[in-house]
Amino acid sequence: MRTDDRVVAAYGGGWLDRAAALRGDPAWLAGRLADPESVVLPLWRDRCLVDAGRTPVRPAVVGAAGLLAAADETVFLGLAEGRAVFAADLSGRAEGEARDLAGAVEAVDVRALVGGLGAAEAAVQAYAKGLLHWHRGQRFCGACGAATVAGAGGHTRACTGGGCGRLLFPRIEPAVIMLVEASGEPERCLLARHRGAGEDSWSLLAGFVEIGESLEDAVRRELAEEAGIAVRGVVYQGSQAWPFPAGLMVGFRATAASTEVRVDGAEVVEARWFTRDELRARVAAGRPLGRIDSIDRHLLGSWLDGRS
Numbered sequence: 119m120r121t122d123d124r125v126v127a128a129y130g131g132g133w134l135d136r137a138a139a140l141r142g143d144p145a146w147l148a149g150r151l152a153d154p155e156s157v158v159l160p161l162w163r164d165r166c167l168v169d170a171g172r173t174p175v176r177p178a179v180v181g182a183a184g185l186l187a188a189a190d191e192t193v194f195l196g197l198a199e200g201r202a203v204f205a206a207d208l209s210g211r212a213e214g215e216a217r218d219l220a221g222a223v224e225a226v227d228v229r230a231l232v233g234g235l236g237a238a239e240a241a242v243q244a245y246a247k248g249l250l251h252w253h254r255g256q257r258f259c260g261a262c263g264a265a266t267v268a269g270a271g272g273h274t275r276a277c278t279g280g281g282c283g284r285l286l287f288p289r290i291e292p293a294v295i296m297l298v299e300a301s302g303e304p305e306r307c308l309l310a311r312h313r314g315a316g317e318d319s320w321s322l323l324a325g326f327v328e329i330g331e332s333l334e335d336a337v338r339r340e341l342a343e344e345a346g347i348a349v350r351g352v353v354y355q356g357s358q359a360w361p362f363p364a365g366l367m368v369g370f371r372a373t374a375a376s377t378e379v380r381v382d383g384a385e386v387v388e389a390r391w392f393t394r395d396e397l398r399a400r401v402a403a404g405r406p407l408g409r410i411d412s413i414d415r416h417l418l419g420s421w422l423d424g425r426s
């Protein structure tokens with residue numbers, strides 16, 4: 119897989135050719151599964167299987183170590199420089215057995231490793247985790263209750279019930295995250311303290327998109343509900359794959375119509391405006407702008423740098 123240094127939000131980047139035109143062909147997939155050049159990433163219950171250096175175990179060559187025979191589901195992730203990359207789900211095994219099959223010493227969440235992984239490696243592990251998680255939750259048809267079976271290399275599931283045949287696609291749950299600026303001087307942005315977060319833990323406001331809403335509708339509704347503010351000039355900033363388990367974070371900037379804030383007290387317990395100098399002082403005092411892998415950090419970092 120490519121490992122160039124493109125600046126992308128963690129977990130994205132399109133590192134693999136997903137080969138959508140090929141993965142629906144069972145004969146082509148069978149050929150890739152028989153190809154000694156193909157590799158398979160083992161995962162166990164949403165976790166990467168890692169070696170003693172806490173990096174994901176070297177992808178096994180297909181057929182090696184009995185991984186495919188032991189897996190509950192094997193999915194095709196894509197092609198890396200022409201080489202097929204699969205992920206195998208060992209969740210049905212006890213942890214020790216999964217570790218032995220993979221030659222791993224530990225099973226660790228990719229978010230705990232992200233600081234030490236290359237962008238491509240983190241993205242592919244997260245992609246594998248999200249796709250395998252979806253399969254584990256979709257074994258039965260929600261319409262008729264019959265079993266479902268994977269197709270298209272693991273990018274669909276089909277109901278086996280007679281007269282039903284419903285086709286299921288991996289579900290993505292979009293959420294919006296907003297950097298809200300105050301209108302006028304001084305230039306300030308709105309941060310919130312969420313219920314359950316620490317006393318001095320501030321982050322951007324965010325929320326899930328509901329059915330029947332555009333992304334911009336969701337931005338306006340969430341800000342009205344959680345902070346009691348109306349906004350104008352809602353502008354898209356970028357997005358981030360967030361397969362934990364099925365998210366897509368969509369980042370926006372908006373300008374508040376007024377600076378009076380009224381939090382909902384449920385999800386958000388406090389919200390207040392910060393100047394760039396205040397945020398820089400926090401960073402200097404060792405308070406990071408969100409986790410290293412979060413879109414919070416991108417949105418706040420670009421605002422601090424005066425960039426859109």
Ligand SMILES: [Zn+2]
Pocket residue numbers: 259260261262263264277278279282283284
């Ligand atoms: Zn069905």
